[in-house]
Structure formats: structure tokens, C-alpha cells
Amino acid sequence: MESLLVIGSSNTDMVTYLANFPTPGETVEGIQFATFFGGKGANQAITANRFSIDSYFISCLGNDYFGENMLDHFKKEQLNIDFIQRVNGESGVATILVDEKGQNQIIVVPGSNYLIDSEKIISAINKIPKLFTIVAQLEIPEKVIIESFKEAQKLGIITILNPAPGQKISEELLSHTDWLIPNETEFSLIHPENKYPDDTAIKFLAHQLNTNLVVTLGGNGIKICLKDGTFYKIQAQKVKVVDTTAAGDVFVGSFAALLTEKYDPLIAAELASRIATQSVTRHGAQNSIPSKEEILEIISSGI
Numbered sequence: 461m462e463s464l465l466v467i468g469s470s471n472t473d474m475v476t477y478l479a480n481f482p483t484p485g486e487t488v489e490g491i492q493f494a495t496f497f498g499g500k501g502a503n504q505a506i507t508a509n510r511f512s513i514d515s516y517f518i519s520c521l522g523n524d525y526f527g528e529n530m531l532d533h534f535k536k537e538q539l540n541i542d543f544i545q546r547v548n549g550e551s552g553v554a555t556i557l558v559d560e561k562g563q564n565q566i567i568v569v570p571g572s573n574y575l576i577d578s579e580k581i582i583s584a585i586n587k588i589p590k591l592f593t594i595v596a597q598l599e600i601p602e603k604v605i606i607e608s609f610k611e612a613q614k615l616g617i618i619t620i621l622n623p624a625p626g627q628k629i630s631e632e633l634l635s636h637t638d639w640l641i642p643n644e645t646e647f648s649l650i651h652p653e654n655k656y657p658d659d660t661a662i663k664f665l666a667h668q669l670n671t672n673l674v675v676t677l678g679g680n681g682i683k684i685c686l687k688d689g690t691f692y693k694i695q696a697q698k699v700k701v702v703d704t705t706a707a708g709d710v711f712v713g714s715f716a717a718l719l720t721e722k723y724d725p726l727i728a729a730e731l732a733s734r735i736a737t738q739s740v741t742r743h744g745a746q747n748s749i750p751s752k753e754e755i756l757e758i759i760s761s762g763i
Contacts, residue, residue: 462592463514468501469599471552507713520576522551543584562701609636711736
């Protein structure tokens with residue numbers, strides 16, 4: 461059985477639900493407050509771990525309460541954390557606002573996520589048996605991802621980059637990325653002319669970067685352009701949106717897991733889209749990830 465490695469962030473999400481986002485200087489009353497386990501890396505790793513593959517996660521946790529609590533959570537999820545790193549300091553946290561339409565605003569304080577050690581990751585890459593796919597996001601230092609992806613490609617391992625949160629990305633990182641999965645905002649930051657991801661812009665960027673490009677567009681579905689020029693659109697399912705906080709992460713984790721299971725990329729994207737759609741009907745980040753049973757049902761139903 462092939463295995464998958466997610467490298468990335470772990471955060472404790474502190475979420476406030478409210479009717480409308482405040483404007484600068486305005487104080488508003490919230491409706492509800494809750495804490496959830498989050499971090500884009502952890503969200504994607506736990507999603508992938510609900511598939512029939514061996515999933516590993518490498519993150520860096522502080523020695524504080526949040527770090528200990530997160531570690532206990534990973535153990536309960538039965539996520540392989542043999543290569544988790546620990547440092548003195550504070551773990552990552554995120555403050556999230558969710559309005560009545562299910563849209564969100566997020567502030568991330570990286571903490572220990574920015575202290576992750578690339579040498580230890582490279583060592584792990586060479587130790588994990590039958591490693592087929594590596595996934596990363598931008599809530600850890602870009603240099604760490606570059607060094608990890610370089611090592612992965614030397615070994616013939618597929619690299620997947622979710623360029624979130626949105627920012628400019630170096631040509632070096634993009635050159636070592638086999639699959640690039642941005643949302644529409646992240647796409648416009650990567651495109652040299654800051655274009656909206658219409659069909660033409662997506663085809664242009666995929667060709668320019670010589671990479672497989674998957675653009676997630678929320679309620680407008682997904683667009684895919686492969687290296688060979690194949691272009692494909694997936695329509696979003698219509699559901700009542702409650703909270704979009706981890707939808708992109710659920711898609712990335714699901715897509716990566718399905719690629720690792722050797723699904724055709726277009727079928728993998730269709731199935732991952734359906735799995736991610738379920739997540740927006742629930743509150744929270746990892747709380748919204750569909751169960752193993754739900755994922756199996758979606759896969760079994762076909763497309």
C-alpha cells in the first residue's frame with residue numbers, strides 16, 4: 461500500500477459566529493464562541509487519514525497547553541505522528557469569524573509552525589515506506605517546503621502544493637510542484653497579471669508553470685488544467701452552506717489521498733469535490749471533515 465505525507469501547520473482555532481463582520485473600529489455582539497482543532501496541514505492530514513492509505517503528518521508543536529492538547533487529538537484520530545516535531549514555545553493559533561452566510565475571516569499566529577526543521581523532514585521522507593505523495597501549504601516557511609519537495613522529486617514522489625494563505629510564491633518552489641491547488645484569490649496572486657481564474661487565465665498559468673493546476677472556486681465549482689493541456693470543469697453541488705472554514709483543506713486532503721490510491725486525476729477531483737461539499741454543511745474545521753464511512757459511501761456511489 462502506498463503512503464502519503466502531509467507537511468504543515470497545526471493550529472487551535474478560536475471561532476466566533478456572528479451575524480455580520482464588524483467594520484474597522486466597530487464592536488458587534490457575537491452569537492456563539494467555540495474552539496476547534498485546525499491548521500491547514502492538520503486538516504488535510506486528518507482528511508487523508510480517513511481513506512484506505514497509510515497517512516503520515518509532520519508538524520511542529522510548542523510545549524504549551526495547546527501543543528499537548530493537539531498531540532492527544534492526533535493520537536485519538538489514529539494519525540501517524542512518528543515524525544511530529546516539538547519545540548520550546550507557543551503553538552499555532554487562529555482567530556476565526558464566521559458570519560450568518562457561512563463566510564469567514566481568519567487571522568493566524570504561526571507560533572511553532574515557523575520553527576519546523578527541514579532536515580528532520582528530509583530524514584522522514586527517506587524513512588517512510590512506499591511514500592507516493594507529499595502535500596504542503598504555506599503556513600510553514602517556504603524554504604522548508606522547497607527543500608522537502610526537492611528531496612521528494614529526487615525519489616520520484618508526487619508533490620502537491622496548496623498555496624494558502626495566499627501570497628507570492630518563488631519560482632523555485634513552483635518548479636518543484638507537480639500539482640498546484642489554489643483558490644480564486646490565491647490564483648490571482650500567482651498569475652503574473654493578477655487575473656481572475658477564467659478558462660483562459662487558468663490554461664495560460666498551467667502552461668507557463670508547466671504544472672497540473674486545480675483551481676477551487678467555492679460555489680462555482682472547480683477547474684482543472686493538466687500538463688498535457690486537458691481542461692475540465694466540475695460543477696459544485698448545491699447545499700446549505702453553514703461554514704466554509706476547512707472546505708479547501710478537505711478537498712486537498714481528499715484529492716491527494718485519491719491520487720495516492722491511483723485514481724484518475726479527473727475522477728479524484730470529482731470525488732474530492734463531493735467530499736468537500738459535505739464539510740461546508742457543518743461548523744468548525746476538523747469537526748466538519750466527513751467520517752471514514754461517509755467518505756466510503758461517496759466513493760462507492762461513483763460519479
